[in-house]
Each structure stands twice: as C-alpha cells, then as structure tokens.
Amino acid sequence: MSILKKMATGSLATGKVLTDLSRAQANWELQMSRVILGKRWKWLLVAMLPVLFGVGLEVASAADLPGYLGGHKGYMPSFVTLNMFIGSIFVGLMAGLITGVIGAGGGYVLTPALMSIGVKGIMAVGTDQFHLFAKGIMGTVIHKKLGNVNFWIAVWFVLGSVTGATTGGMINRAIYQKSPALSDAFISLIYVVMLGILGAYAMYDWVSSNKKNKTADGNITEATTKFAKWLQSIQLKPRVKFDEDIVPGGRSMAVYPIIIVGFIVGNLAAMMGVGGGFVTFPIFVYGFGISTFTTVGTDILQIIFTTAYSSITQYAVYGYVFYSVAMGMLLGSLVGIQMGAMATKIMKGTTIRAIYALTIVAGFTNRLCSLPPKLNDAGYLSISSKSTAVLTSVGNTVFFVLVIVFSIWIMASFFKGIGKFREQARAEAEAKLSTASN
Template sequence: MRNLYNSFMYASRAHAQWEIETSFEIIKNRKKLLILLIMALPLLIPAMVHAASTLPAFIGGKSAFGPSFFSPATFYGSIAVGVIAGLITGAIGAGGGFVITPALMSLGVKGILAVGTDMFHIFAKAIMGTTLHKKMGNVHVGLAIAFLVGSGLGVTGGGKLNRALFNYNPVISDLVISSIYVVLLGFLGVFAFSDYFRTRKSRGGDAHGGPEKMPALGAKLQAINLAPMIKFDEHVVPGGRRISGVFVAVCGAITGFLASILGVGGGFVTFPMFVYGLGISTATTVGTDIFQIIFTAGYGSISQYAVYGYVFYTLAMGMLLGSLLGIQIGAITTKVVPGSQIKAFYALAILAGFVNRLFALPEKLSQMGYISLSTSAGGLSLRLEYGYSSA
C-alpha cells in the first residue's frame, strides 16, 4: 500500500509540474492570453453570468442537467475552487484536481455535471499548453497510440455508465460518485497524514519516487509475445524493452474508465500500472501519461458529457481562471512557508474532501428511502455537504 501511495504521489507531482509549466506558459505568452480572453469573454459581462441562472435548460433539453442550486454565487464559487486546486498544485507540487469534483458537488452541482465540467476544464488547460509536450521528449508514440485505443473504450464505457445511472436516478449517480471519492480520498488522506508526520519526525527530504528496476510482473508480461509488440525505453537499457500493445491498451481502458467516472486526468492509476505492472521507466510513463490527457479529457468531456448537456462552460472557465491565479500564489507560497506545513495543508485538503463526501452519503441514502434521518441529522448532513445552515 505504501508503494501504491508513493507511485500516486510521483505521478501527481509530475502532473503538477506540467500544470505549473502550463500556467506560466499561458501567463507569459501573449497569444495564449488572447485565446484565454476570447474563451472567457462571456464571463466578462456580468449580465451573462446572472442570466445563466434563469436558463430553462441545457443542451439535451433537460433542466435537471443543471446544478441543484445554481445561482451567480455558483460561478464565483467555481473560481474559488480553481484557486484552491491551483494553490495545492503550485504550493505542494502535487495535482490538486482531485478536490474539484467534490468541491463542485458541495456548491450544489450534480455529480455527473461536476465530472463533465472538470474534464472539460482539464482539456481546456491541456490544449493551451500543448507546446510543452514537444519539449518533454519522453512521449513514446507506440505506447501512446495503444494506450489511447484502450482509453477511448474506457472513457466511452465510463461515460455511458454515468449517464445511465443519472437517467435512472440522479440521486444514485451522486451516491456512486461520492462513494468512489470517499474511498479514494480516504486512502490518500491516511497516507498523506502519515507522510506528514514521518517527514516531521525525520526532518528529511522526499522519499517518493519510482523504481527503475524491472518488477516481477513487468518481466512476466514483457516475456509474453502477443502482437502487436511495442519497443520502448531504448534510453534505459541497450536494445530497449518490448511489451504487447494489448496490455498497454488494457491499462488505457482502466484509466479512461476511472477518469470518465471521476472527472480526473487518470495519472494516479496510469503510473502504478505502467511502472509497477508493465515495467516501463518513470520518464517514459510521465511523458506518455501527460500526452494522453489531452485526448482522454477532450474525447471524454465533449463526446460523453458536453453533447448530452453535462458540461457547464461557465463553471469550467471560472475554474480555469481561478487555477491560473492559484498556481501563481502557490509558487510564491513555497518560498515563505516551510515544507512540513505545506504537507500538512495537503493532508488537510484531502481530509476536507473526504469528510465532505462522507457526510453526503447519508442524505443520498435517505433520499433513496434506504435509511431515515431525523431533522437534526439531516440538517447536519446538509451543512457538512453544502456548507450552509438549514432553516
């Protein structure tokens, strides 16, 4: 379990570094700033933001696709969510995207809309930083193609499942998404706090990293000659290594499915599967994973969510603007705040998301008729989920 957490953190930090570089690339590049201004143009007219609260429906014709409690405050809240996610990324050097979907749901946004909007926000940021991928030099075309074939199938399956659950019962959809986040954030929270206390005790540096030695499972899979075979890591071992594209596609399908269900980039599962499962070097894994995010997030957000009305463009742009600001603040924070305190903030952010989604579950189960809640218990659940006082 410790190795799994370490691998997640390594991937998370690689993704965070990409986000930080993308942020600075956008801020310093006049052409990209112009593109961002055009994309955010509807947000510059306050009347448009306020008028959005009166729209009768979204693409697809169902007003139920909208947030549960949409108001102009929801938009301003999305900017705050972006700032917090960017602050985590810039200050801690670990991806803060895992807090976005739970935070949007706390604003009253339905789970499926939060997932679709988060994926679109990732895609918008990715396409603006595409030049960085050319500079990385670690993207393996063969691995990327095989991975994307699988991720396309996984994203389609995840999107179909999310839509089917929502169309059957929106409460079940929120319950499933919240339950998955409770498990994920609970796992991360335990190890984040143990990592913080271990760092304080040892006063040491960073213990996270990826193995370059061939894992046992990777050696077995690479010994299987199943066409098509892909050659990679020539820069690591003489003559390189070979792996079946089928295994890479399976990893892509798993990543795409989880990314489509949770609204994240998927790097937290790509890294352990590639490095610990397939025996691919960390450099090749990081480069290929960041490259695939553009296509996975783009295909998922548009084909599985946007065309069905599950992407809220206003909130996506609010998060994008907020994250650019948050990353700048976070980068400055690292110069004045001790590393141990930053790790504590990271652990608390995970814990906040965990508690928020955990206390959302009783209310969802009550709405479905599985349990009954007293008025006081229901009010407490709502306050912890949405952050307001029930009358």
C-alpha cells in the first residue's frame, strides 16, 4: 500500500508541474494572438510568409531530394480539399477556445484531433509544430521586440535544443520508416502517458478545488528557490550573466544546465509537436532563478528558433508538414483563444477546472483507444477487425463529443457576455481619457 501511495503522490506532483508548465505555454500563446490580431489585416499578409517559404523550399529542393519531397518517403498530400482546410480551422478553433478558457496549453487537443481524422502521427507532429513556429514569428515580426532578451542564455539554450530536436526528429522518422502504424502507436503512447498524468491531477484538482501555490488568475507564481541559488553557486565555466537590471551586479550560472534543459526541450518539441515554451518558462524561473521579465523575451526567442529548426529541418524537408492545414489551425486558434479568454470573465472557476479535466480525459481516452489498433496494424497485437473498429469508434466519439460540446458551450458564453465585454471596454476607454485629461 505504501508503494502505491507513493506512486499516486508522485503522479499528482508530476501532474501539478505539467499543469503549471501548460499554463505558461497558454500565456505565451495568448500574448502572441493579441499582438497578431491587434494589427488587423497586416497579420494576414505575414501569415502567408511561412507558407510561401515552405512551398519555395519544396520546389527548390525537389530536384535534389527526390526520395523525400514529392517522393515515396514523403507523406504530404499534393493538394488540400475545402473540407480538409475547414476541418483544420475547426481543430484550431477548438484548441484556441480551450486554451483561452482554462489558461493552459490546448496543444494536447491538436495532435490527437489530427490523428483522429486520419493524419499520420508524424505529420500531425510536424504540422502542429510548424503552426507554433508561424505564430511565434508572426507575433515577433509584428511586435518588433522580444522584451528583455538575454542573448547568451538564448544562444546556449538553442545549442542544446537544436541537438535535442535533431535526436527527437531522427527517432520519429526512423520509427516511421520502419512502420507508419508503429510510429502512430509510439506518438499515441507518449500522449497517453502525458495526458494520463495531467488528467489524474486535473481530476484531483477539480474535486478538491486545491488552489495552493497558484495566483488568482491561475498562473504560476515566481520564486527564487533554494535549488536555483545552489545551481548559481556552482563555480564552473563558462558562465552566463543575467538580470543585471533587476539585481545589483546581476546573477550568473554555468552554461551546462542551460544546454541540458535545451536538449530536453528540443527533444520533447520534436517528438510531440510542441513549442517547448511550456517547459522552459517554469524551469527558468524556478530551476535557474531567472526573473520572469528576462524569461519571457528569452523564451519567445528560443521557441522561434527551436520550432523553426525542428519543423523545417526535421519534418518539412522530409515532407511531413502540411502547410495548408497548419495555416488553417493558426487562423482558428488565433480567434478561439481570444473568445475563450473573454468567456472566462463570466464562467465559474469550478466550471473551468471541469472543462480542463474532462478535455484531458477525452484526449487520453482517444489515444488510449487508438493504441491497440495501431499495434495490431504494426503486427505487435492480434485482435479482430471488429474490435479495432469498436475501439477506434469509442475513442473518436468520446473525444469529439466532449470537445465539441465544450467548444459550443464556450462560444455560447462568449456571445452571451459580448454586451458586458463592450461595456467594460467602453468604461476602460473613458477612464483612460479621464486620466489623460487630468
């Protein structure tokens, strides 16, 4: 019993950490969407840049890489149907709504959703990661600044993340070349483990309504931990200095922990199709003792470089990025995250926690039910076609019913409170005018 209790406690603790990490990722996505949408029509023009770059890359490389781009090893379709593009917008909208409402990254919806509608796992990962790269580069180009970026932290981090992304991409591609079904099972297994831990904590948090170590808006709190002080005290060279404008004389630490964390983040990004920022933020703040002000700008910079390198060099050049689907997901998520963030103003905290918990359980169920059929296709299990069909149907039904119901619920809450949102905006504008006149 004691062993089971320790395992349960460890699982909940890990789930809490992962939840905090996903909240950091959501904050970044919300910031990027506000910057992009704030420029109205201009962001549409910028949105086309990654598409043009990807198409140009394919055309330029087709003659030199016939075995990959346009060849038998590439999986990317040569065209997109209207239904496929509309479906990608809907998937992005769902993820954006969930991200905006729960204040945690909704990326766990994207890859399972794409895989559920027939996209191969490796292509779902590459496409998901490319859409994050497009969002990051668009937000940065339009905003024209990255905040208080520490250049050398970013350099050492990217050195590790590039190495990690290369390793993760090679593993994913090697498994896919051996067996596409095994590749889908491998990616599904990663999501089963991650969402299983997250779901256990989310359900526990929902039931117990535990708000310890959280701020009022659900974001992680900043702290200079004993571990961070110990890490900074290790006298190894070379070192990197940071927070000179915040702490007299600044702080410093050896570059090796930064490189190691970069490797882990890059590997995770390449294997799961995430940006990695949801891991970087709390590690920088809690583990390294770097201020939030420095972390935000540096984290945005590393996300751009990590996702750019991984999505292009590890997936795009091998034909595993579906640019039209990525742009559809981007359009949907930009709008959805804003609607979701506004809807939280009229939704109860317990309702938000319930949505978070149940959507994670939906994603977990979807990938868990997909494992036996994929392993059966790969030849590692022997089950009847009827059983695989039932499992797939159950997983897809649970997933899409719950996600669609919650998406409609969130949109209804948004439109119901749109009058209230306008009144608040008008009051804020009048208050600013009053302050300026005085």
